[in-house]
Amino acid sequence: MSSSTNLQYIVQAGGQLRGSVRVPGDKSISHRSIMLGALAEGVTEVSGFLQGEDNLATLNAFRAMGVRIEGPTNGQVTIHGVGMHGLHAPAAPLNLGNSGTSMRLMTGLLAAQPFDSVLIGDESLSKRPMKRVTAPLISMGANIQTTNTGTPPVKIQGGHPLQGINYTLPVASAQIKSCLLLAGLYANGRTCVTEPAPTRDHTERMLRGFGYAVEVNGNQICLHGGGKLQACPIDVPADISSATFFMVGATIAPGSDITLRHVGINPTRIGVINILRLMGADLTLENAHEVGGEPVADIRVRHAKLKGIRIPEDQVPLAIDEFPAIFIAAACAEGETVLTGAHELRVKESDRIQVMADGLQVLGVDATPTEDGMIIRGGTLGSGTVHSRGDHRIAMSFTMAALRAKGVIRIEDCANVNTSFPDFVELARKSGINLVTAE
Ligand code: S3P
Numbered sequence: 001m002s003s004s005t006n007l008q009y010i011v012q013a014g015g016q017l018r019g020s021v022r023v024p025g026d027k028s029i030s031h032r033s034i035m036l037g038a039l040a041e042g043v044t045e046v047s048g049f050l051q052g053e054d055n056l057a058t059l060n061a062f063r064a065m066g067v068r069i070e071g072p073t074n075g076q077v078t079i080h081g082v083g084m085h086g087l088h089a090p091a092a093p094l095n096l097g098n099s100g101t102s103m104r105l106m107t108g109l110l111a112a113q114p115f116d117s118v119l120i121g122d123e124s125l126s127k128r129p130m131k132r133v134t135a136p137l138i139s140m141g142a143n144i145q146t147t148n149t150g151t152p153p154v155k156i157q158g159g160h161p162l163q164g165i166n167y168t169l170p171v172a173s174a175q176i177k178s179c180l181l182l183a184g185l186y187a188n189g190r191t192c193v194t195e196p197a198p199t200r201d202h203t204e205r206m207l208r209g210f211g212y213a214v215e216v217n218g219n220q221i222c223l224h225g226g227g228k229l230q231a232c233p234i235d236v237p238a239d240i241s242s243a244t245f246f247m248v249g250a251t252i253a254p255g256s257d258i259t260l261r262h263v264g265i266n267p268t269r270i271g272v273i274n275i276l277r278l279m280g281a282d283l284t285l286e287n288a289h290e291v292g293g294e295p296v297a298d299i300r301v302r303h304a305k306l307k308g309i310r311i312p313e314d315q316v317p318l319a320i321d322e323f324p325a326i327f328i329a330a331a332c333a334e335g336e337t338v339l340t341g342a343h344e345l346r347v348k349e350s351d352r353i354q355v356m357a358d359g360l361q362v363l364g365v366d367a368t369p370t371e372d373g374m375i376i377r378g379g380t381l382g383s384g385t386v387h388s389r390g391d392h393r394i395a396m397s398f399t400m401a402a403l404r405a406k407g408v409i410r411i412e413d414c415a416n417v418n419t420s421f422p423d424f425v426e427l428a429r430k431s432g433i434n435l436v437t438a439e
Pocket of ligand 1: 175
């Protein structure tokens, strides 16, 4: 897991992004490939797997439950599926590090197993809300305990049969949806989840890829428990959430022209493209095609002048991980950008509304945090030391801000970039960012 040393990024002002880059594999799809591959019958070959700490936490947890997994080697992983009922009790608590996705999705899966398990995480994950998944699971018949405030450790007592549920999500969250669908694989009867707004649908797509019937009717997703998964090859596209940093960097830095190759452009993930385009960004999708049920394309990004906008609330769930970077774009835009309806940002790896507002203010940007969003008046970015609060996406967003800053930006506490983007420093330098690290 991330080291406790204070890794700092020191980024010189100016520069431009050029060339052609393939950012690492999609984090959400990589997690799901391990989970479904482990439960499938047969051998699942994964390529393009993200070798970040979050996904390795999932991989190691399944190894600890007796699943033979080879790799990852250059993004290749071979999972020897044990079938729906082949997992073994882990000998110790499963440490999921910084990864909320691992914990929430696995809580659903493990609630349905015949054995007990305990899920723990790092300091940040230990503060994140889990009642959103444990409450509906308990109403399905599961026996799960958290702390009084609903945070980890998550203690699951196995051997409790689950009943299908008809559940309307209180927040638009793919993690809650996926958790309940995974529990639903084992439940008696039908499990239906209704979303208040569309969220990433990788679980549904991958279940179908593994031969499991999933019915989708508008905003309701249903499946019947008791089926089987059949192994299938998975080609993980590059993560649009990682590509976002380069999209924003190239957009704000004059002279930039960069192509991001083989990026996943699933319609439930392209809020960032829609929002940046509304602000005036120059993004072109080239070579669009489909790999294993997920659409991909190369994204060419050239510098453009941005204008502030009121971000449409329907785009919020579709860009939920991209707001730290979008805030940097807003800081470079002419006029005011207003985000509302994004309270969920306060319970991510950090409180992304507060932490981004703090950093932008250090740089002299007029940024006002609100309960569920932010108001940013674009202007000049100065220089200074900002804190990522151990949040990978905050660290990478402020790295891009330096492209338009007046002076050096020093970013504290960047080790967590390894959770989602292990070769970020190398790719950022290769593309034109003047970045050194210090400890
Ligand atoms: C994820 C869903 C999102 C996202 C997270 C990954 C997933 O969380 O923020 O990084 O893989 O399902 P929520 O569904 O809680 O918004």
